[in-house]
Amino acid sequence: MHDDPGLQPERTDLAWRRTSLTLISAACIFLRWVPHYGWFAGTLVAASLLVALGIALTQRRRYHRAASGIGGAAMTANVRATAAIAGSVVVLAGLGIYTVLFLPLQR
Amino acid sequence: MTGHEETHDSSHAGGEAPDRRGLSAWALGGGTExxxxxxxxxxxxxxxxxxxxxxxxxxxxxxxxxxxxxxxxxxxxxxxxxxxxxxxxxxxxxxxxxxxxxxxxxxxxxxxxxxxxxxxxxxxxxxxxxxxxxxxxxxx
CATH class of the missing domain: 1.20.58 (Methane Monooxygenase Hydroxylase; Chain G, domain 1)
Structure with a gap:
């Protein structure tokens, strides 16, 4: 597929997968909010997992794009992917702040 | 010297899907790949x-x-x-x-x-x- 001894497409693929795994662990810690904040915390768990799943499902396409870019094809930076993941983290953190500040604790 | 010229031949890079190209062109603001x-x-x-x-x-x-x-x-x-x-x-x-x-x-x-x-x-x-x-x- 490509002849880059620096293995750039693989390293980038692994960086995306680590990010996806980090999102899954964030979802696991969000689970600890469910007894206290109810369904809204459950929504945050589901949202984190969905972003992680979204990364996993689009990974193959990104890898092939990177490999053909290393192989010499024109490769424009992936604005949509970076904007989507950064935006997701901003929204998750924002909803977390909203939860901590404004939602009542359930007993 | 030769490596420098390589970056100039693709100022309007082809091979991109049109939808992605619109967003990228707007966000990345010109230049070469x-x-x-x-x-x-x-x-x-x-x-x-x-x-x-x-x-x-x-x-x-x-x-x-x-x-x-x-x-x-x-x-x-x-x-x-x-x-x-x-x-x-x-x-x-x-x-x-x-x-x-x-x-x-x-x-x-x-x-x-x-x-x-x-x-x-x-x-x-x-x-x-x-x-x-x-x-x-x-x-x-």
Whole structure:
């Protein structure tokens, strides 16, 4: 597929997968909010997992794009992917702040 | 000398899907496609920043979830919100950092200084200082 001894497409693929795994662990810690904040915390768990799943499902396409870019094809930076993941983290953190500040604790 | 000319032959790069091209053209602001290795390295650095911001977010969630028997509610919520806010700012900043680096590379300009590095350092120090004050001031 490509002849880059620096293995750039693989390293980038692994960086995306680590990010996806980090999102899954964030979802696991969000689970600890469910007894206290109810369904809204459950929504945050589901949202984190969905972003992680979204990364996993689009990974193959990104890898092939990177490999053909290393192989010499024109490769424009992936604005949509970076904007989507950064935006997701901003929204998750924002909803977390909203939860901590404004939602009542359930007993 | 020869490596320099290679970057100039693809000023209007073809081979892109039209929808992606519109967004990229608007966001990346002209220039020429940099070496794919640099674009990928920039993407990995962005992802490292995103994981850092996710670690802050996870820390904030954990403080709110696990320290209810340790700290009074105001203290717990202050530290949790500070960490979540730090994660939010780092995540947003990492995207603009990525975009600015990509724009600089497209114009063969020097890379910008990372603004989020001092923000993260100062924010982390503030959270740690707040925690130290609360731990010392906590009734034994």
């Amino acid at each position: 940099p070496d794919a290795r640099f674009t990928l390295a920039n993407e990995r650095t962005f992802l490292a920043w995103i994981r850092t911001s996710l670690a802050m977010v996870a820390g904030g969630i954990a403080v709110e979830a696990f320290t209810s028997e340790l700290f009074a509610p105001e203290i717990r919520k202050t530290v949790a919100v500070l960490l979540l806010l730090l994660g939010l700012v780092t995540a947003g900043g990492s995207f603009f950092r990525w975009l600015n680096v990509e724009r600089a590379m497209r114009h063969q300009a020097p890379l910008p200084v990372p603004l989020i590095a001092p923000i993260l350092a100062a924010g982390g120090a503030i959270v740690a200082a707040v925690l130290i004050v609360f731990v010392i001031g906590r009734p034994a």
